[in-house]
Amino acid sequence: MTGTGKVYLIGAGPGDPELMTLRAMRMLAEADVVVHDRLVSPEILASVPKGARRIPVGKAPGCHSVTQERINEMLAELALDGNTVARLKGGDPLIFGRGSEEAAYLAERGIAVEYAPGITAAQGAAASTGVPLTHRGLASGVRYVTGHRQKDRPLELDWKRLADPETTLVVYMGVANIGQIALALLAEGMPADLPVLAVANATTPREARLLSRLDRIAREMRDWCADGPVLFVIGRVAGLAVARGLDLDETLTEARVAGHG
Ligand SMILES: C[S@@+](CC[C@H](N)C(=O)[O-])C[C@H]1O[C@@H](n2cnc3c(N)ncnc32)[C@H](O)[C@@H]1O
Numbered sequence: 001m002t003g004t005g006k007v008y009l010i011g012a013g014p015g016d017p018e019l020m021t022l023r024a025m026r027m028l029a030e031a032d033v034v035v036h037d038r039l040v041s042p043e044i045l046a047s048v049p050k051g052a053r054r055i056p057v058g059k060a061p062g063c064h065s066v067t068q069e070r071i072n073e074m075l076a077e078l079a080l081d082g083n084t085v086a087r088l089k090g091g092d093p094l095i096f097g098r099g100s101e102e103a104a105y106l107a108e109r110g111i112a113v114e115y116a117p118g119i120t121a122a123q124g125a126a127a128s129t130g131v132p133l134t135h136r137g138l139a140s141g142v143r144y145v146t147g148h149r150q151k152d153r154p155l156e157l158d159w160k161r162l163a164d165p166e167t168t169l170v171v172y173m174g175v176a177n178i179g180q181i182a183l184a185l186l187a188e189g190m191p192a193d194l195p196v197l198a199v200a201n202a203t204t205p206r207e208a209r210l211l212s213r214l215d216r217i218a219r220e221m222r223d224w225c226a227d228g229p230v231l232f233v234i235g236r237v238a239g240l241a242v243a244r245g246l247d248l249d250e251t252l253t254e255a256r257v258a259g260h261g
Pocket of ligand 1: 014015039089090091092093094095096097119120121122125171172173174199200201202203204229230231232
């Protein structure tokens with residue numbers, strides 16, 4: 001190979017291959033190497049061209065198998081060797097995906113980066129459940145927040161601002177801290193019976209949903225046997241899960257969303 005290659009920063013979407021963009025598919029088809037995350041579904045990995053080398057760099061919660069620094073270096077080395085590199089990430093690369101850190105590292109080294117946006121998990125979950133993120137009379141806005149915190153540090157979120165019944169709150173990476181998140185929102189005056197919809201593996205054949213409420217979600221999550229990435233939709237819109245006739249998982253407690261169970 002001659003000359004410097006380039007890096008395609010590709011959003012793979014939440015899991016269903018049909019939710020990948022045409023641009024993402026074209027970029028994947030051009031790739032010599034595919035560097036992919038843990039959250040890229042097996043269904044999507046099946047569409048990686050046979051001739052392309054695959055490098056998994058998955059980071060499981062709490063156990064970083066390949067550090068972000070090493071991923072940055074690896075992308076740069078591969079591109080400097082002349083490869084067309086597909087950096088394949090779950091959802092959208094610029095939403096809780098560290099895509100901008102990778103792009104900045106590559107830009108500092110003069111390596112060209114092109115993007116393919118992906119459908120973020122929140123949008124995927126909304127489409128697969130039919131539960132909207134905004135809805136006239138229920139929510140006039142939506143906020144995406146991370147429920148992940150650095151080791152030994154408290155969650156740094158502005159709870160006062162987040163506790164707004166007019167705004168849907170979508171929490172990414174929140175499983176470990178959902179108890180703390182719910183308590184903080186309750187302390188800021190959010191109603192105890194505010195619906196919370198947890199969606200695991202949204203848009204894949206393994207999708208599972210749990211409908212709960214703010215004062216019970218932490219307990220019900222402990223009893224829920226869902227595997228894989230989970231997203232929380234907190235707000236009045238989540239109550240529409242029942243009206244949508246969704247297949248909802250039962251929990252071991254008798255807790256149901258008030259008036260919907
Ligand atoms: C590191 S963030 C990556 C987000 C991704 N860039 C996006 O735009 O969806 C990982 C979190 O995204 C959420 N997530 C990603 N894919 C999901 C899916 N298929 N179903 C439910 N949640 C998902 C989970 O909250 C997970 O902990």
